Amino acid sequence: MYGLGLLKGLSVTIRYAFKKPFTVQYPETKLKTQPRYRGYEFVWYEDRCTGCASCAKYCPLGIIKIVTKRAPEANIGGKYALDIFDIDTGRCMFCALCVEACPYDALFMGVNYERASYTRGGLVVHIDELRNAKKMPSAFLRPNLEVQAGKYTEESSLNPNEAGR
Amino acid sequence: MPIKTSPIIVNIGPHHPSTHGVFRMRVMFDGENIIDLEPVFGYLHRGTEKLAEERTYAQIITLTDRLDYLASMSNNLAYVVSVEKLLGVKAPERAMYIRVIMAELMRIASHLIGLGSFLNDLGALATPWMYMFREREKILDLCEMVCGARITYSYMRVGGVSMDLPPEFMGALRQFCDDFPHRIDEYEKLLRENEILISRTKGVAVLSAETAKNNSLSGPVLRASGVNWDLRKSDPYEIYDRLDFEVPIGQTGDTYDRFLVRLEELRQSLKIINQCVKDMPIGETRLKLPALIRPPKGDAYGHVEAPKGELGFYIVSDGTIAPYRLKIRAPSFINLTALREMTVGYKLADLIVVFGSIDVNMGEVDR
Numbered sequence: 001m002y003g004l005g006l007l008k009g010l011s012v013t014i015r016y017a018f019k020k021p022f023t024v025q026y027p028e029t030k031l032k033t034q035p036r037y038r039g040y041e042f043v044w045y046e047d048r049c050t051g052c053a054s055c056a057k058y059c060p061l062g063i064i065k066i067v068t069k070r071a072p073e074a075n076i077g078g079k080y081a082l083d084i085f086d087i088d089t090g091r092c093m094f095c096a097l098c099v100e101a102c103p104y105d106a107l108f109m110g111v112n113y114e115r116a117s118y119t120r121g122g123l124v125v126h127i128d129e130l131r132n133a134k135k136m137p138s139a140f141l142r143p144n145l146e147v148q149a150g151k152y153t154e155e156s157s158l159n160p161n162e163a164g165r
Numbered sequence: 166m167p168i169k170t171s172p173i174i175v176n177i178g179p180h181h182p183s184t185h186g187v188f189r190m191r192v193m194f195d196g197e198n199i200i201d202l203e204p205v206f207g208y209l210h211r212g213t214e215k216l217a218e219e220r221t222y223a224q225i226i227t228l229t230d231r232l233d234y235l236a237s238m239s240n241n242l243a244y245v246v247s248v249e250k251l252l253g254v255k256a257p258e259r260a261m262y263i264r265v266i267m268a269e270l271m272r273i274a275s276h277l278i279g280l281g282s283f284l285n286d287l288g289a290l291a292t293p294w295m296y297m298f299r300e301r302e303k304i305l306d307l308c309e310m311v312c313g314a315r316i317t318y319s320y321m322r323v324g325g326v327s328m329d330l331p332p333e334f335m336g337a338l339r340q341f342c343d344d345f346p347h348r349i350d351e352y353e354k355l356l357r358e359n360e361i362l363i364s365r366t367k368g369v370a371v372l373s374a375e376t377a378k379n380n381s382l383s384g385p386v387l388r389a390s391g392v393n394w395d396l397r398k399s400d401p402y403e404i405y406d407r408l409d410f411e412v413p414i415g416q417t418g419d420t421y422d423r424f425l426v427r428l429e430e431l432r433q434s435l436k437i438i439n440q441c442v443k444d445m446p447i448g449e450t451r452l453k454l455p456a457l458i459r460p461p462k463g464d465a466y467g468h469v470e471a472p473k474g475e476l477g478f479y480i481v482s483d484g485t486i487a488p489y490r491l492k493i494r495a496p497s498f499i500n501l502t503a504l505r506e507m508t509v510g511y512k513l514a515d516l517i518v519v520f521g522s523i524d525v526n527m528g529e530v531d532r
Contacts, residue, residue, distance in 0.1 A: 009359050036331065037309060139331075
């Protein structure tokens with residue numbers, strides 16, 4: 001019979017008309033990200049960083065700027081302290097190659113995703129901001145964080161020992 | 166007195182919602198009938214091939230994400246397969262299984278978008294599109310679980326994958342595999358016998374096997390014309406020679422067949438994923454390679470069956486940390502060359518539908 005195919009299709013759509021929608025209203029309800037989510041607020045542990053600039057060399061876009069000075073007692077095993085450590089996240093594509101490059105596990109991806117700014121300059125993460133930011137490291141390329149990274153709350157901030165290696 | 170008529174040239178695009186990006190068609194119309202068509206592209210050119218010449222082999226992976234952005238994992242796979250060919254290494258067993266699972270998930274995601282936007286162009290506004298996005302969303306969640314990103318994955322590495330699967334992934338994947346066959350049945354019930362769909366697509370833009378081969382098409386567009394050519398079968402890479410699956414073939418090569426082939430490929434991809442989940446070995450996922458790879462002098466061409474067709478990377482190495490030349494054989498670009506043969510003689514309304522049925526991605530066409 002002509003039109004039967006149309007009716008069959010309508011029987012599918014009408015079933016959905018009475019179901020709960022599977023979408024959520026964003027600013028009110030937020031979906032949970034996965035532990036490995038690669039996002040904002042790079043986590044940087046200054047004590048571990050030796051200023052080797054592996055991350056800057058590995059970055060495909062060259063958006064990490066590092067300036068170091070000699071300081072024998074600055075950190076574990078290193079001879080350099082950092083004056084400048086800027087990440088221009090306006091151009092960052094969150095590929096996490098810098099995290100992969102870091103030989104001392106000093107740099108981690110973050111798990112946040114809301115960091116809008118009115119200016120391009122506001123998107124550059126400066127060294128002080130990295131020092132003072134809440135440390136919520138993502139589990140990407142750091143499998144030891146797999147369980148912890150799923151349990152972050154607003155207040156979470158891990159110290160270097162908790163973050164592990 | 167007869168009315169004098171003359172053909173008129175109309176530019177469709179570049180900013181037209183049904184061109185799936187920025188693509189322009191210069192079409193010559195006689196009334197409503199198409200008498201000539203000239204595709205114009207290059208609006209999204211980013212110089213990927215040239216950029217690759219000054220990036221290291223690891224950094225190029227981030228560039229491949231941006232080719233066919235609906236199936237980034239397949240692009241990653243094609244690139245790393247080519248570099249591994251150049252180096253003469255093979256990824257560990259477990260890594261190969263993971264790669265195949267991810268590539269097939271991407272095939273499902275890409276075909277869902279392809280079908281959804283094709284039906285959107287046809288006039289079935291939003292309903293099938295939303296249903297298919299719902300399923301794709303689950304695949305993106307799986308990918309986020311594995312590599313922390315939803316579109317630009319950069320997950321695979323030369324000699325394996327960047328990270329092993331997380332512990333909760335297998336359960337989530339199994340749940341998806343159990344749920345998805347019902348969804349495909351639903352799509353079929355919704356669309357397969359729909360009289361409007363059939364009258365708009367059956368017998369429209371018939372592409373003969375001969376023309377398809379002469380234009381060196383690949384992927385579902387070629388297979389819908391009745392040519393049995395799938396790189397997973399004819400030149401198996403990774404572990405595809407161990408897997409049992411069928412390659413769906415169309416009968417006539419019209420628009421309806423292209424729709425059916427894509428729908429059937431969803432099922433076959435699911436079959437492959439189920440087999441991989443069953444046989445997945447335990448072990449290493451990444452070879453120990455230096456951070457800066459220096460392949461020996463020479464060249465290599467590696468190709469995979471991406472959702473849209475044969476995706477190939479031709480790499481020339483001069484022994485340094487960056488390739489001397491990287492050529493990308495993008496399936497969407499080559500599939501577009503048959504657009505003129507397919508549409509001349511049909512009407513304007515058919516043009517949009519036929520273009521949707523080729524399922525191109527402009528990120529890949531312009532590179």
